[in-house]
Amino acid sequence: MTSNASRSLLLRVASLAVGVTALFGGTAFAQAPQNGGTLTAIVQPEPVTLTSAINTAAPTGFISGNVFDGLVDYDLNLNPKPALAERWEVAPDGLSITFFLRRGVTWHDGHPFTSADVKWTLENVWKTIHPRNQATFGRVTQVETPDDHTVVLRLSEPSLAILSSVNSNGAQVLPKHLYAGTDILNNPHNLKPVGTGAFVFKEWSKGNHVILERNPNYWDKGKPHLDRIVFKVIPDAAARAAALEKGDVQYAVFSPVPLKDAERLAKLPNLKIETRGYEWLSPWLFFDLNVDNPYLKDVRVRRAIAHAIDRKAISNIVWYGFAKPAISPVPTTLGAFHDATVPQYEFDTKKAEALLDEAGYKRGPDGVRFALTHDFIPYGDDYKRTGEYLKQALKRVGIEVTIRSQDTAAFTKRVYGDRDFDISSAWFAAFSDPQVGVTRAYWSGWVGKNTPWTNGSGYRNPEVDALIAQAQGQARQEDRIATFKKIQQIVQTDLPSIPLAELKFFSVHAANLKDVVTHGDQIYGSLKDAWFDKTASN
C-alpha cells in the first residue's frame, strides 16, 4: 500500500532533477556561493553539552565546531590551515611552539579574543580536565603571552602531536572572561556557548533542537553563507531516513541511517552520500582478545583467530562496502605513520586449524576445541552483525562463540574495568597522529583502569611501553615515524588485538547543499562554507 505513494514521490523528485540537470547541466563548474537559507541538520544522539573543551563526544563536536574556531583547521589531507592562528613556528629544537593569533577577532558577546584566552584555556582546561589532551599538552611547562596576539608554548620535551590537535575539537579555546574563577564543568555557558565562530548560539530546546544563527561580525569576511542552522534530535533511524528522503532535513552525519538504507538513499536524485570529512578521525574497527584468558594468552591461538577471519568479507558484506580491510592499527589515512609491511594474517582456515592443533587444542568429539564469549560494542546493528560474523568464522575452525549484548555503561565496565570478557569489539579514532589515538590501545598503564576506550586486551609489553614514551618526546617527525613503525611491527606480531577494517562513516546531504565538506575535520568543524544552490531547489 505504500509503494504507490512512494513511487509518485520518486517520480516527482526524478522529474524535478531531470529538469534541473537540463537547465544547469552545462554549468556545473565553480558556481559562486549564494547567501541565505536555513539549514536543518540532524544531531543524534542529543549532545550533553555544547562545549567540546569539556566533552569530546561526537554530537557536541558537530554543533560546537560552528560556534567556536580552532587555532587551525585541517584540510582534506590533514595539513593545518590558519584559523584563529594566522601562522605558527616550531623552534628547531622542538622545545617551543609559537602561535601568532589573528587580530580583530571578537567573542560573540563583543569581548576581544586575545592570547590570554588561549593561555587560560591551556592551563585550566586542556592540561587538567580535557578528556584527551592531558597527554598531548602534558609537556607544556609554561605559556608566555608577550603581547595580545602571540602565544609561546615552552615544552620540557618536543611534542609534535600538538600541531595535530589544535582545531576547535582537539583544543577548543574558551572565553577567559566568562570562565575564569568559575566551576568550569558546571559553568552555565557550557549549555549556551559563547565562541568566536561563524554561527552564534541562539537556543537549545532539550529533546527538540538547537538553533544557531549567522555571525554578522565573523572575521572570515563574506562567511558564513547560511542564515541559520537548526539541529534536530531525531532518535529513530527509520524516521531519520524518512526526514532526509522527504527533504525536511538536509544534512546528517555519522552514518545517520542503517547501511542498507544508505544504499537506497544514495540512488535518490535529491540526496548525496559523502564519506569525506572524517579523515581527522580515521576510525578503525578491531577485536580485542583478552590476553589473560587461558586460551587467548597463547599467541598461536590469537594468530589462528586472525587467520580464521576474512577481513574482506567484513568490509564488503558485513559493512556493505562502507569500510576497507585494515592492515595495521595505524590507518592508511595517517599517511607516513602507516606501516604496510607489518605481518599479515591472510584468510586461511587450514592455517588457523594447524595453529590451534599446534597449541594443543584439538577438536573434541563434537568438533569443538573450546568456547569463548564475544561482547560487541553496543553502537548498533553493524557491530552486532560483525559479532555474528565472528561466531560463524570461528565455528568453522572449531571455536564455539557465545555473543553477549549489553548497554554502553555495562560494556565499558566489563571490558575496561572488570576485564570479564574473552573477545570484544570496538572502534577507535586514530586521529591524525598515532600518539593521540592509537597508542592508548597498547600502553600497559591503561590496563584495568576502568577508563573507556583504552587498552582492552590487557597487553603488557615493556618494549612497546618504552617505544610509546620515546615517540612522544622525539623532535624530528622522521624519528617519530620510525618509532611508530617499530611499534606496529611488534603489536602485529604479538596480536593482542586484530585490526579488522578502516571504517568509512558517511554523511547524507541534500544535493543542492554545496561545499558541505571542505575540511578533513569537517564533522567537528564549521559549516561556514556551506550554501544552498537555490536555482536547484525550486
Added chain:
Amino acid sequence: MNRRRVRFWAGRVAHMALVVLGIAVVNFFLLHLAPGDAAQVLAGEAGSATPEYMAALRRQFGLDQPLPVQFVQYLANLLTFNLGFSFRHGLPVLELIGQRLPATLLLMVASIGFAVLAGSALGVVAARNAGRLLDTAISTLALLFYATPVFWIGLVLVVVFSVGLDWLPVGGMTSVEAGYTGVAYAKDVARHLVLPAATLGLFYLAIYTRLMRAAMLEVTTQDFIRTAVAKGLKPRRIALRHVLRNALLPVVTMLGVQVGSILGGAVLVETIFAWPGLGRLAFEALFQRDLNLLLGILLCSSAVVVIVNLAVDLLYTVLDPRIELAR
C-alpha cells in the same frame, strides 16, 4: 459521618505517602544495581578519557561518596521535595521534567481522549449489533490494531502520510525553521500532533472498543434492563441511559490505569516521531545512568498513579451510588 470522612482522608493520604516513599526506596537500590555509572557513560561517549577526567566527573556527580551516604542524601532531598540535580544535563531534575511535561500531556490527552471517545462509541455500536456483520468488522479491526506493534503502525503512517502524500510532518513538535507564533503556531503543533496521537490512540482504541462491547453485552442481560424493556422504553434510551452508564465502570478503571502511565510517556511513539516527551527522557536517562533524573521521573510517575487511583475510586461512587468509600 464527618469524622468518618476525616478518618478516611487521613488514612488514605498517609497510605499514599508510604507507598510513594516505598517505591522511591526500592527504585534507589534497584537502579544502583545497574553496572557502570554516569561518569563512565560520559567518558564512553567522549570517545576518550583519562582517570583524572573521570575522577573529576565522579566528584562533580557525588558518585565518589559511599552508597549509604548517597541514600541518606537522597532521602533528605525527598523529604524537602527536592528531586535533585541532573549533572548530565546541568539542570535541576524538576526543571527538566517541567520542560517535557507539556509535550507529554498534549500527546497523552489527545491520544487517550481520541481512544476513549472513538473506542467507546465503536464498542457501543458493536454491542448493539452483536453477532452481525458490523460487529464482526469492528471487532476484527480492533483486534488488528491491538495486535499490530505500535512502532510499525507509526512507521507506516509516516511513510504514507508524510513521505508519500506529503500531508503531515515526519516528526518533531514544531516547525522551528518557520518561526510561527500565535494561531499559526498552534496549528503547526496540531499538524505535528496528528500522527503520534493517532498511532498511540489506535492501540488504546482497540482496548476500549473491546472493553465497552463486553461490558455492554454483560449489562444487557441484567434484570433491570428486562424491566426497562418491559416498561416499553425505546431501545436507544435503554442503551444510553441504562446500559452505557453501568458499562462505564470497567472503562473508567482502564482509563485510570492509562492516565497513571502518563508520566512514563510512550517511549516508542515519542522515539519514532521525535516527540520531546518524558518517556524518551526517562529511557535515555536509564542508558545514561542519570539516576537522579530517572529517580525523579519514577517518583513523579508513582505519585500520579497513586493520585489517579484515588480519583478513580471517587469516580466510582459518582457513577454507581451503591459503591461507598470504605474505612
